Amino acid sequence: xxxxxxxxxxxxxxxxxxxxxxxxxxxxxxxxxxxxxxxxxxxxxxxxxxxxxxxxxxxxxxxxxxxxxxxxxxxxxxxxxxxxxxxxxxxxxxxxxxxxxxxxxxxxxxxxxxxxxxxxxxxxxxxxxxxxxxxxxxxxxxxxxxxxxxxxxxxxxxxxxxxxxxxxxxxxxxxxxxxxxxxxxxxxxxxxxxxxxxxxxxxxxxxxxxxxxxxxxxxxxxxxxxxxxxxxxxxxxxxxxxxxxxxxxxxxxxxxxxxxxxxxxxxxxxxxxxxxxxxxxxxxxxxxxxxxxxxxxxxxxxxxxxxxxxxxxxxxxxxxxxxxxxxxxxxxxxxxxxxxxxxxxxxxxxxxxxxxxxxxxxxxxxxxxxxxxxxxxxxxxxxxxxxxxxxxxxxxxxxxxxxxxxxxxxxxxxxxxxxxxxxxxxxxxxxxxxxxxxxxxxxxxxx
Amino acid sequence: xxxxxxxxxxxxxxxxxxxxxxxxxxxxxxxxxxxxxxxxxxxxxxxxxxxxxxxxxxxxxxxxxxxxxxxxxxxxxxxxxxxxxxxxxxxxxxxxxxxxxxxxxxxxxxxxxxxxxxxxxxxxxxxxxxxxxxxxxxxxxxxxxxxxxxxxxxxxxxxxxxxxxxxxxxxxxxxxxxxxxxxxxxxxxxxxxxxxxxxxxxxxxxxxxxxxxxxxxxxxxxxxxxxxxxxxxxxxxxxxxxxxxxxxxxxxxxxxxxxxxxxxxxxxxxxxxxxxxxxxxxxxxxxxxxxxxxxxxxxxxxxxxxxxxxxxxxxxxxxxxxxxxxxxxxxxxxxxx
Numbered sequence: 001x002x003x004x005x006x007x008x009x010x011x012x013x014x015x016x017x018x019x020x021x022x023x024x025x026x027x028x029x030x031x032x033x034x035x036x037x038x039x040x041x042x043x044x045x046x047x048x049x050x051x052x053x054x055x056x057x058x059x060x061x062x063x064x065x066x067x068x069x070x071x072x073x074x075x076x077x078x079x080x081x082x083x084x085x086x087x088x089x090x091x092x093x094x095x096x097x098x099x100x101x102x103x104x105x106x107x108x109x110x111x112x113x114x115x116x117x118x119x120x121x122x123x124x125x126x127x128x129x130x131x132x133x134x135x136x137x138x139x140x141x142x143x144x145x146x147x148x149x150x151x152x153x154x155x156x157x158x159x160x161x162x163x164x165x166x167x168x169x170x171x172x173x174x175x176x177x178x179x180x181x182x183x184x185x186x187x188x189x190x191x192x193x194x195x196x197x198x199x200x201x202x203x204x205x206x207x208x209x210x211x212x213x214x215x216x217x218x219x220x221x222x223x224x225x226x227x228x229x230x231x232x233x234x235x236x237x238x239x240x241x242x243x244x245x246x247x248x249x250x251x252x253x254x255x256x257x258x259x260x261x262x263x264x265x266x267x268x269x270x271x272x273x274x275x276x277x278x279x280x281x282x283x284x285x286x287x288x289x290x291x292x293x294x295x296x297x298x299x300x301x302x303x304x305x306x307x308x309x310x311x312x313x314x315x316x317x318x319x320x321x322x323x324x325x326x327x328x329x330x331x332x333x334x335x336x337x338x339x340x341x342x343x344x345x346x347x348x349x350x351x352x353x354x355x356x357x358x359x360x361x362x363x364x365x366x367x368x369x370x371x372x373x374x375x376x377x378x379x380x381x382x383x384x385x386x387x388x389x390x391x392x393x394x395x396x397x398x399x400x401x402x403x404x405x406x407x408x409x410x411x412x413x414x415x416x417x418x419x420x421x422x423x424x425x426x427x428x429x430x431x432x433x434x435x436x437x438x439x440x441x442x443x444x445x446x447x
Numbered sequence: 448x449x450x451x452x453x454x455x456x457x458x459x460x461x462x463x464x465x466x467x468x469x470x471x472x473x474x475x476x477x478x479x480x481x482x483x484x485x486x487x488x489x490x491x492x493x494x495x496x497x498x499x500x501x502x503x504x505x506x507x508x509x510x511x512x513x514x515x516x517x518x519x520x521x522x523x524x525x526x527x528x529x530x531x532x533x534x535x536x537x538x539x540x541x542x543x544x545x546x547x548x549x550x551x552x553x554x555x556x557x558x559x560x561x562x563x564x565x566x567x568x569x570x571x572x573x574x575x576x577x578x579x580x581x582x583x584x585x586x587x588x589x590x591x592x593x594x595x596x597x598x599x600x601x602x603x604x605x606x607x608x609x610x611x612x613x614x615x616x617x618x619x620x621x622x623x624x625x626x627x628x629x630x631x632x633x634x635x636x637x638x639x640x641x642x643x644x645x646x647x648x649x650x651x652x653x654x655x656x657x658x659x660x661x662x663x664x665x666x667x668x669x670x671x672x673x674x675x676x677x678x679x680x681x682x683x684x685x686x687x688x689x690x691x692x693x694x695x696x697x698x699x700x701x702x703x704x705x706x707x708x709x710x711x712x713x714x715x716x717x718x719x720x721x722x723x724x725x726x727x728x729x730x731x732x733x734x735x736x737x738x739x740x741x742x743x744x745x746x747x748x749x750x751x752x753x754x755x756x757x758x759x760x761x762x763x764x765x766x767x768x769x770x771x772x773x774x775x776x777x778x779x780x781x782x783x784x
Contacts, residue, residue: 169460253778254780326454328457333458333460337456338454353459360453361461363455367561367563367564368564369721371469372726380776380777383726418468419466424458428456
C-alpha cells in the first residue's frame with residue numbers, strides 16, 4: 001500500500017555532470033589485439049573454463065561454462081588463439097581466473113550464432129537462449145537474467161519495469177541507447193513480458209533526459225500495454241525499491257524481493273541485449289561504456305568488446321587531460337576505484353571515470369557532529385550514524401538491530417556528511433560481518 | 448606521467464557540506480543579534496562577545512595542545528560557543544567571569560567529554576547555569592537599554608540580591624521579572640519594544656526581531672530543522688496563554704514568546720546537534736518537553752526564566768528519546784524485532 005510519487009523519500013542531488021557525453025553518439029571502440037575475459041562477471045559461482053592455452057576460439061564461442069543455477073556463461077569477444085588462462089586483476093578488485101585471447105582480427109563467428117524465429121519460441125526456449133547468451137544485469141549488478149526471469153511459481157508478476165533512470169552522475173550509456181536504439185529496448189521488454197506473463201510494462205526515465213523520454217515514447221506508441229514514466233531526477237531513483245515505489249506505489253518489504261510485490265525490474269540495456277540474443281543469436285560480448293570525467297581529454301560513449309583494457313579505451317579518448325586523482329569503474333556514487341588501468345571491461349562496467357582532484361572528495365575525516373543529515377537523505381530511513389558508530393567499534397550485533405542488512409549501499413549518507421565520514425563503507429563492513437557470522441552459525445548447526 | 452591513483456571506498460564524490468561551513472552559517476545568523484545588542488546596550492556588549500570568543504578559542508587550543516590532541520579550532524565551533532555564551536550573559540558582566548565561563552563551557556562540558564559532537568549538554572547553557580549559581584549578583588545585573596547614548600541613571604541600583612529580581616519597571620527590570628511578580632498589563636513595556644529588543648536582559652536574547660532574521664537564514668540554509676524551535680515556541684505560547692494570571696486563556700502568550708531567552712534558546716541552543724535528538728519524532732518530543740518545562744518554571748517555579756534549564760534537562764534526556772523514536776525503515780515488516 002502506498003501511492004505513486006514519481007519520486008521517493010530521501011536521496012541527494014549531486015551535479016549530474018552528464019554534459020560531458022550526453023550528446024555524443026555511441027562510437028564503436030577499436031578492438032584490441034589482446035582481450036582479457038574474466039570467468040566471473042556476474043553474481044554467483046565463477047565459470048568453468050572450457051578452453052586452454054593454444055585453443056583456437058571464434059567470436060561468440062562459449063569459453064566459460066556456468067556452474068549451478070545462479071551463474072552465467074562467458075563468451076569470447078573476438079576470434080583468435082587463447083594465450084593464457086590465469087588469475088588476473090579485475091575491476092571488482094580481486095584476482096579472477098581470466099582467459100587471455102590474442103585477436104586475429106577476423107571476427108570469425110561461432111557456428112552456434114544463428115537468428116531465431118521470435119514468434120515461435122516457447123517461454124522455456126527464450127529462457128534457454130538468455131542463459132546461453134550469458135546475459136546478466138547490465139545496470140552494474142550483473143545478476144544472471146535467466147534467474148531473474150524465473151521467479152517462484154507462486155509469485156505472479158503483473159508489472160515489468162525497465163530501469164532507464166541512470167541516476168549516477170556522468171553515466172550516459174543507457175541514455176544514448178534509449179535515443180539510438182529504442183526499438184530494440186521495446187522489443188526486449190515485450191520478450192520479458194512474455195516470459196513473465198506480465199500485464200503491463202513501464203519504462204522509468206529521470207526527467208533530466210527529455211530526449212530519451214520522447215524517443216522511448218515514440219517507440220512505445222503502438223504498444224497499448226507499455227508506458228514511459230517520467231520520474232523526478234534524484235539519486236538514487238534507479239535503485240530498484242525506489243523505482244518500483246515511484247512508478248507503482250508498491251513497497252518491497254524489508255528482506256524481500258520485487259517479485260514479492262508482483263514486479264520485476266531490468267535495465268534498458270539488458271532488455272536490448274535480450275532482444276539481440278533472441279533475434280540474432282549473438283551472446284553478450286560487448287556493451288556500451290561511458291568514458292568521462294574532467295580527467296579525460298575527449299569523453300565518449302563507446303561500444304566496447306568485453307575484455308578490452310581500460311588503458312586502451314582511455315587512449316582512444318585522447319588520454320588524460322590532467323593527472324587524475326581517481327579512476328573509477330562504474331559511477332561516482334557506487335563505483336570501484338581502480339589502482340591500475342590494466343583491468344578489462346567486464347559485463348558490469350557501465351562507465352570509466354577519470355576524476356580530477358577537484359571532482360573527488362577530500363579524504364580528511366572529522367568526528368561525527370550528530371547533525372542527522374544522513375538520516376534525512378537515507379532512502380531506506382536507516383540511522384547511518386548509529387550503524388557506523390557501532391560498526392567502527394566492532395559491535396555488529398547492534399548494527400543488525402539497527403537494520404544494517406537493509407542498507408542498499410547507495411552512498412547518500414557519505415555524500416551528505418559534513419564530516420566526510422566513511423559511513424556507507426563502515427555499514428558495508430558490518431553487513432559482511434553479519435552475513436559471515438550467519439553463514440558460520442548455519443554451518444556450525446549442521447555439524 | 449606519474450600516475451598515483453587514490454583508491455578509497457565509494458562514494459567518490461561528496462557534497463559541499465562541511466563542519467566549518469555549518470559553523471560559519473551559525474555565526475552569520477547570530478550577527479543581527481550582536482548589532483541589536485550594541486545598539487541597545489552600547490559597546491560593552493561587543494567587548495563581552497569578543498572576550499568570550501577569544502577565551503573560548505584559546506581554551507580549546509590550549510587544552511588540545513596540553514592533551515596532545517589535534518587542534519581543531521579551525522572548525523569554528525569554539526567561536527560559536529563563545530558567541531552563544533556571551534549572548535546568555537548580561538552586558539554588565541565583569542570580563543573575568545566571562546573568561547571563566549568560556550573555560551567551563553569549552554573544557555569542562557565539551558572537550559573533557561570528547562570534543563565536538565560528544566558534549567552531552569549545551570556547553571554555553573551549562574556554563575551559564577554554573578555561573579548563575581556561583582555569581583548570582585553579577586549574573587542578574589540588568590541594564591536598561593541605552594537610548595540616545597544615555598543609560599538610565601538607576602541601572603546599577605536595580606541589581607537584585609534576591610533571585611526574584613523584581614524592580615520597578617522604569618529601571619530596567621526584564622519583562623519576565625514583571626510577569627513573574629504578577630505584573631499587570633500596564634506595567635509591561637510595549638510589546639513592540641519587547642519584539643525589537645528595547646528591554647533589559649542578556650546580550651543576545653533581547654531582540655526577537657534580530658534573532659528571527661538569523662533563524663530564517665539558518666532554516667533556509669538547512670542548518671537547523673523547524674521541528675525543535677517551532678514546537679518549543681508554540682508549546683510555550685500556548686501553555687502560557689492558557690494558564691494566565693487572571694484565569695484560563697488570559698495569559699500573556701506573546702510576551703512570553705518574545706521575552707527572555709526563548710527565541711534565542713529555541714532556534715540557536717536547543718538545536719545544537721549533539722545534544723538534541725537526531726530522529727524527527729525525537730525532535731518534536733524535545734521541543735514539546737522544553738516548552739512544558741519552560742512554562743512550568745516561568746509560571747510556577749521560583750525563577751523568572753526557564754529556557755536554559757529546560758534545554759539542559761532535555762539535553763540529558765536526548766539519548767533516551769532517540770532510542771525510542773527510531774524511524775520505521777523502508778518496507779518494515781511488522782512482527783520483526
